[in-house]
Amino acid sequence: MATRHAARVSRRRFLKGAAAGSATLVAAPPVLAEQTPAPARPSAAIPSEQQLQADVGALPSPISARIVEHPGSDFMVDVLKTLNLEFAAQNPGSSFQGLHESIVNYGGNTSPELLTCCHEESAVAIAHGYAKIAGRPMLAILHGNVGLQHASMAIYNAFADRVPAVIIVANTRDATARQPGVNWYHSAVDMASMVRDYVKWDDEPASLGHFAESAVRAYKIAMTPPMAPVVLVADSQLQELPMASPAPRIPKLTLAAPPAGESGAVREAAKLLVAAETPLIVAQRAARTPDGVARLVELADLLQTPVASVAIRGATVSDRMNFPTRHPLCGSGWPGYEPDVTLGLEVQDMSALARSARDRGAKTISISAEELVQKSNYQDFQRMADVDVALAADAEATLPMLIDEVRRQLTADRRRTLEDRRRKLADAHERARDRDREAAAYGWDASPISVARLAAELWAQIKNDDWSLLSWQGFIGRWPYRLWNFDKHHQYIGGQGAGGMGYGLPAAVGAALANKKHGRLSINIQGDGDLNYAPGVLWTAVHHRIPLLTLVHNNGGYHQEVMFVQQMASQRNRGGDRAHIGTTLRDPSIDYAKLAQSYGMYAEGPIAAPGELGPAIARALARVRQGEPALVDVVSQPR
Amino acid sequence: MLALPLIVSTLFSLVAAQSASGTGDAARGKDIYLRYSCYACHGYAGHGGAGPRLVPMRLSLPAFASVVRNPPTMPPYSAKLLSDAQLSDVWRYIRALPEWPPASRIPLLAK
Numbered sequence: 001m002a003t004r005h006a007a008r009v010s011r012r013r014f015l016k017g018a019a020a021g022s023a024t025l026v027a028a029p030p031v032l033a034e035q036t037p038a039p040a041r042p043s044a045a046i047p048s049e050q051q052l053q054a055d056v057g058a059l060p061s062p063i064s065a066r067i068v069e070h071p072g073s074d075f076m077v078d079v080l081k082t083l084n085l086e087f088a089a090q091n092p093g094s095s096f097q098g099l100h101e102s103i104v105n106y107g108g109n110t111s112p113e114l115l116t117c118c119h120e121e122s123a124v125a126i127a128h129g130y131a132k133i134a135g136r137p138m139l140a141i142l143h144g145n146v147g148l149q150h151a152s153m154a155i156y157n158a159f160a161d162r163v164p165a166v167i168i169v170a171n172t173r174d175a176t177a178r179q180p181g182v183n184w185y186h187s188a189v190d191m192a193s194m195v196r197d198y199v200k201w202d203d204e205p206a207s208l209g210h211f212a213e214s215a216v217r218a219y220k221i222a223m224t225p226p227m228a229p230v231v232l233v234a235d236s237q238l239q240e241l242p243m244a245s246p247a248p249r250i251p252k253l254t255l256a257a258p259p260a261g262e263s264g265a266v267r268e269a270a271k272l273l274v275a276a277e278t279p280l281i282v283a284q285r286a287a288r289t290p291d292g293v294a295r296l297v298e299l300a301d302l303l304q305t306p307v308a309s310v311a312i313r314g315a316t317v318s319d320r321m322n323f324p325t326r327h328p329l330c331g332s333g334w335p336g337y338e339p340d341v342t343l344g345l346e347v348q349d350m351s352a353l354a355r356s357a358r359d360r361g362a363k364t365i366s367i368s369a370e371e372l373v374q375k376s377n378y379q380d381f382q383r384m385a386d387v388d389v390a391l392a393a394d395a396e397a398t399l400p401m402l403i404d405e406v407r408r409q410l411t412a413d414r415r416r417t418l419e420d421r422r423r424k425l426a427d428a429h430e431r432a433r434d435r436d437r438e439a440a441a442y443g444w445d446a447s448p449i450s451v452a453r454l455a456a457e458l459w460a461q462i463k464n465d466d467w468s469l470l471s472w473q474g475f476i477g478r479w480p481y482r483l484w485n486f487d488k489h490h491q492y493i494g495g496q497g498a499g500g501m502g503y504g505l506p507a508a509v510g511a512a513l514a515n516k517k518h519g520r521l522s523i524n525i526q527g528d529g530d531l532n533y534a535p536g537v538l539w540t541a542v543h544h545r546i547p548l549l550t551l552v553h554n555n556g557g558y559h560q561e562v563m564f565v566q567q568m569a570s571q572r573n574r575g576g577d578r579a580h581i582g583t584t585l586r587d588p589s590i591d592y593a594k595l596a597q598s599y600g601m602y603a604e605g606p607i608a609a610p611g612e613l614g615p616a617i618a619r620a621l622a623r624v625r626q627g628e629p630a631l632v633d634v635v636s637q638p639r
Numbered sequence: 640m641l642a643l644p645l646i647v648s649t650l651f652s653l654v655a656a657q658s659a660s661g662t663g664d665a666a667r668g669k670d671i672y673l674r675y676s677c678y679a680c681h682g683y684a685g686h687g688g689a690g691p692r693l694v695p696m697r698l699s700l701p702a703f704a705s706v707v708r709n710p711p712t713m714p715p716y717s718a719k720l721l722s723d724a725q726l727s728d729v730w731r732y733i734r735a736l737p738e739w740p741p742a743s744r745i746p747l748l749a750k
């Protein structure tokens with residue numbers, strides 16, 4: 001300490017002498033300087049090496065000891081590259097500055113490539129949407145504490161939607177390594193604890209070797225059905241300190257085969273279905289891949305069984321593209337069709353279906369991996385469903401066995417009988433389609449624009465493309481489902497999972513990014529309320545050149561809540577004209593076209609005249625087909 | 640035992656609604672339709688949404704009033720919230736809403 005103090009004093013004296021000399025030179029009047037012989041100038045001569053050594057001790061190395069050429073985060077990037085993670089969605093934070101720099105420079109900003117997000121919730125929602133199209137996780141990197149807190153709702157959505165995501169959260173465990181002040185606010189003893197209730201697995205590796213094992217393990221766990229997000233906590237010191245040589249081994253990734261149903265239970269399920277007179281299949285998240293759609297069509301065709309296309313007795317259907325909408329068996333049967341056997345495929349809530357069946361003496365079968373991931377605190381598991389046959393298994397993985405068993409049990413006579421059922425179901429399907437078309441005609445020329453017209457105008461312009469609808473249909477009257485021809489797995493990816501708002505736009509951006517390399521036309525019918533949570537993702541879409549058409553379903557508020565408050569007021573016999581308070585986004589109305597334009601996006605609107613909508617969509621689509629995002633603000637009816 | 644007074648009261652109310660309001664006033668009805676968020680479930684054009692379609696209005700005023708006062712699923716609107724005269728106005732407004740052409744006459748909806 002004494003030496004360092006002496007050195008500081010000496011440097012101060014040196015600088016003081018130099019400064020005094022400079023001041024003298026500047027202050028001397030030019031005339032006087034010309035007329036008077038020059039005095040001896042104060043010297044600020046550079047000290048000799050010997051003088052410096054005497055003054056400050058040994059000379060520092062020409063290379064700073066602070067330079068770390070092989071930091072631990074370089075190895076982390078090596079690990080991430082083995083997992084072939086294409087993108088890393090992030091909002092920058094100091095706790096992962098080491099990893100950030102390694103990705104950009106050491107990793108060349110590929111696999112993963114950084115996506116610049118304006119909110120951590122958007123980063124995870126982007127990963128959520130991406131995974132539903134890509135069929136594999138995106139990496140999201142979050143700042144310690146505050147970044148994870150911002151992202152937590154989006155993580156919960158992905159968990160409830162059974163979608164994989166690999167999330168790295170940074171931390172500084174060693175208190176002596178933390179900078180004073182804000183760095184402490186971004187550190188925790190147990191970082192992942194705040195989201196542990198709604199991730200499938202988490203770990204905080206203590207070494208780089210540990211990081212390698214846990215990263216590969218995390219990816220594998222996330223991708224094994226039931227899929228869900230996983231969290232790895234990356235210590236900032238582990239990122240920034242030099243890595244040891246040789247580098248630790250990176251384990252090989254071998255994905256686990258999904259759990260399929262037990263053969264005896266599959267046989268029992270097949271027996272019930274083959275014998276049923278009015279069976280029904282209800283599919284929620286059944287098809288994980290295109291093969292899932294093909295297998296479900298095969299089963300429905302074998303059994304001549306309708307596959308429900310609307311929410312039925314509290315059970316959500318079609319949170320994925322499970323079954324073609326124009327297949328003659330798409331529907332819930334003819335009017336008055338009461339199922340005697342109901343097969344639920346990855347249905348979150350079978351309770352009302354089971355209750356209704358029990359009251360009629362009917363049977364229910366559930367094939368779902370849900371029971372393999374249930375936790376205690378958050379109540380996403382719904383009411384207890386006392387079904388008759390329950391298989392804790394992945395539906396898509398079980399379908400081939402079930403199809404084989406049904407085929408084995410079906411006699412020729414039974415097949416002929418079932419053909420008659422198919423004809424009746426096909427007729428009911430056609431009549432339901434006609435009713436939907438007739439219903440779409442009502443309000444056709446109204447302003448605000450009807451959602452049915454919005455869907456029809458859009459469909460007319462995309463039906464010959466390889467399109468992909470990336471937004472939930474629950475808030476738009478399911479009009480695309482009712483009017484469009486869905487027949488490919490990537491054409492619909494469902495909704496939020498846990499109903500958390502702020503999911504729509506970022507999830508669409510992530511899914512559109514996954515669609516980009518396939519050249520697909522990505523479509524997002526975007527609620528205005530949802531858009532306002534974190535609109536900065538508009539900029540992310542522009543910055544990363546992600547082609548996506550967004551039509552804002554601008555109904556001027558949180559419409560579901562308008563109805564809820566109105567219902568509450570009516571039931572209490574008061575204030576039926578005050579439901580708009582706290583639920584609407586008017587006075588002033590929000591100009592979404594200007595908002596998008598401010599982020600650099602092509603945008604039009606507000607469009608309130610129905611006749612102007614088609615041309616506006618055409619202009620926006622032209623931009624999307626060129627590879628950029630575009631937005632049209634549509635002033636629309638509530639639903 | 641409570642049912643009879645309720646029925647009598649409802650019938651009285653319906654009769655009063657018809658006689659007091661006459662045919663109703665569509666302009667006033669529109670204002671009520673918007674202020675009481677009828678549009679929220681039935682659409683600005685009465686074409687439906689979360690709730691059923693209202694056009695073309697086939698219900699008589701008494702039948703309409705009966706449904707609004709004591710509906711099977713939608714929120715109930717008592718006379719304290721909406722007077723009989725106001726109900727008549729809303730009914731008149733819905734009756735005045737335009738009907739729409741069939742899907743077969745709309746090219747985008749044609750088969």
